[in-house]
Amino acid sequence: TNSNDNVQIILSVKFIGYHQYYINLDTKMKVGPENSIKVGGTYNILENSGINYDVNGSKRNYITSLAFYKDFNFLNNIINNSPYPTYEQFIESLYMKVLNRKSDSSGLKHWVNHFLLTGDKRKIIYGFLLSKEYANNYTRSLYRHFLDREGAPFHVDNWSNLFMKNRNHFELMRGFLASDEFFLKSGKTYLGFVTRLFQKVLNRTPTAHELNGWVNYLIETNNKMYAINYILFSKEYANNYVRSLYQHFLDREGAPFHVDNWSNLLIKTRNHYQLLQGFLVSKEFWLKAVRF
Numbered sequence: 001t002n003s004n005d006n007v008q009i010i011l012s013v014k015f016i017g018y019h020q021y022y023i024n025l026d027t028k029m030k031v032g033p034e035n036s037i038k039v040g041g042t043y044n045i046l047e048n049s050g051i052n053y054d055v056n057g058s059k060r061n062y063i064t065s066l067a068f069y070k071d072f073n074f075l076n077n078i079i080n081n082s083p084y085p086t087y088e089q090f091i092e093s094l095y096m097k098v099l100n101r102k103s104d105s106s107g108l109k110h111w112v113n114h115f116l117l118t119g120d121k122r123k124i125i126y127g128f129l130l131s132k133e134y135a136n137n138y139t140r141s142l143y144r145h146f147l148d149r150e151g152a153p154f155h156v157d158n159w160s161n162l163f164m165k166n167r168n169h170f171e172l173m174r175g176f177l178a179s180d181e182f183f184l185k186s187g188k189t190y191l192g193f194v195t196r197l198f199q200k201v202l203n204r205t206p207t208a209h210e211l212n213g214w215v216n217y218l219i220e221t222n223n224k225m226y227a228i229n230y231i232l233f234s235k236e237y238a239n240n241y242v243r244s245l246y247q248h249f250l251d252r253e254g255a256p257f258h259v260d261n262w263s264n265l266l267i268k269t270r271n272h273y274q275l276l277q278g279f280l281v282s283k284e285f286w287l288k289a290v291r292f
Helices: 073-078 087-098 105-118 121-129 132-147 153-166 169-177 180-185 190-202 208-221 224-232 235-250 256-269 272-280 283-291
Strands: 022-024 053-055 058-060 062-064
Touching: 087 105, 087 121, 087 272, 087 283, 105 121, 121 272, 132 153, 132 169, 132 180, 153 169, 169 190, 169 224, 169 272, 180 190, 190 208, 190 224, 190 235, 208 224, 235 256, 235 272, 235 283, 256 272
Parallel strands: none
Antiparallel strands: 022 062, 053 058
16 A cells, blocks of 8 residues: 555565665665665665555655565565575575585575574574584594595594594694605605695695705604694795685685785684685675575
8 A cells, every 4th residue: 555655555465585685675786785774865774575655754665575485586676686695595605615515404494594583594504504514524524535445434434523623624734744654645654744744734745945945854854743833834825725715615716905805814823714704794795595
């Protein structure tokens, strides 16, 4: 109905998704950011999925959908195919990008409901990153990458429990790289160890100068852990890791300036989690959830 500049819209929908935005029904364009307040301006804060909003002290044709729905084509059409994802799509993106699998129905429902109750993306992201499943997957990836084999379930469980206790990716990598098995797979020589260390951590072979320098150092000291730490905490490793996050989470290359900033943070904190959380909580990752 429309009287005295009043607008009432009633939708009958099946509620399972989530959206927040403002819509000007006259122009069919998005007119305000999420959760924004601009008293006396062109928009004001709106209530949950409702009608008759005051803007500049008078009634205007605005609606916000804080709605839960399965088929959101109607809403997308109103705002000219808005790229904003549903909560369901965001949760699915976390399953695909953090746990490397599609969601199961019970898990998806659990996290969507959690999002509905809290509206807190960070807590949900933490839930995925701090999960036993993530720890198991990360441990298995180290077995495959560093030792070229699958890990026995008992050993995977032990390593993943350690990982969940100390929350440090570097510690697990150091444990694998310093293992007798890694040295054995390197041919039990310092030459092979240094070569394999560069290949597995930096994804390249060492230069002749690097190879000779590290082999001579190891002959003198037998301190493999120092070499491991030097390579793992290097700027080169940090840059490579940050570039992999851009590719994996955002499907693009990172600008050199931003790559440098993120890699400096990793070197300073020695905490992969801080970078993972930063990428996953970003607006760009949220918007790219429409892929799922």
